[in-house]
Amino acid sequence: MRNNLSLSGLSEFANEVREAPEEAEISYGVNLTWETATRSAVKTKPMKVGPHKVSRSFSWKVDEPRQLLGANHGPNPQELMLSGLGACIMVAFVVGATAKGVQLDSLEVDVEGDLNLSGFLGLGGEGPMGFPKIRYTLKVMADAPKDLLEEIHLQAVAHSPNAMTIANPVSLEGTLNVDTPE
Numbered sequence: 001m002r003n004n005l006s007l008s009g010l011s012e013f014a015n016e017v018r019e020a021p022e023e024a025e026i027s028y029g030v031n032l033t034w035e036t037a038t039r040s041a042v043k044t045k046p047m048k049v050g051p052h053k054v055s056r057s058f059s060w061k062v063d064e065p066r067q068l069l070g071a072n073h074g075p076n077p078q079e080l081m082l083s084g085l086g087a088c089i090m091v092a093f094v095v096g097a098t099a100k101g102v103q104l105d106s107l108e109v110d111v112e113g114d115l116n117l118s119g120f121l122g123l124g125g126e127g128p129m130g131f132p133k134i135r136y137t138l139k140v141m142a143d144a145p146k147d148l149l150e151e152i153h154l155q156a157v158a159h160s161p162n163a164m165t166i167a168n169p170v171s172l173e174g175t176l177n178v179d180t181p182e
Contacts, residue, residue, distance in 0.1 A: 002102075002103060003094050003103065003104050005094065005098045010098060010099065022050055022051065023049075023051075024050070025050060026050075028045075029044070029045035029046075030042050031043050031045055032062070037069060037070060037071060038069055039062065039070060039074070040061070040062045041059060042061070042062055043057075044056035060074060060075075062074050062077060062080060064076045068117075078113065078131075082112070082113060084162050085111055085136070085160075085162045085163060086110075086111040087162075088161060088163060089136065089157060089162070089163055092157070092160040092163075093107060093138065093140075093153065093156035096156050096159070097144075097149075100148065100152060102142050102143065102144040102148065102149070104140065104141070104142045105141040105142060105143075106139075106141045107138070107141075107142075108138070108139040110137045111135070112135050112136075113131040113133065113134040114132075114133075115130070138153055
């Protein structure tokens with residue numbers, strides 16, 4: 001064990017993927033149900049890990065603060081996206097450090113971004129609709145030299161699915177299903 005990760009489990013999973021690449025194919029999903037105003041309830045859907053179905057029964061609320069017409073009952077969509085990015089980089093860093101034999105004492109990821117809501121409100125305005133830039137800082141305490149930690153950092157970002165989804169263009173496909181009230 002290193003950083004509370006099983007080294008043999010990490011090695012075993014890597015070997016499984018080498019021998020059967022379909023083991024690396026993961027499918028995720030969530031379902032959001034509108035409750036009122038800007039609040040929605042989110043539930044995880046079952047996850048597919050290779051050919052295996054994994055039950056996921058987590059739920060949470062998404063809402064905006066009162067200043068953005070919400071009731072402040074949960075994090076907003078942007079905070080959730082930033083937390084997903086930070087958590088993914090963190091997981092990749094911990095796995096990378098563990099694989100390289102580095103013991104972590106502490107690790108923090110701070111993620112920030114700025115938006116201009118003029119476009120969202122249909123008022124035109126300057127700049128892109130989304131975050132033009134996302135900033136993050138890793139704060140690490142470990143038993144390794146800074147150059148090795150920087151190597152792990154760069155690998156963590158390069159191997160983070162969420163970081164690469166944000167850094168590289170991704171296709172977004174949507175469907176509208178309309179139900180009529182009775």
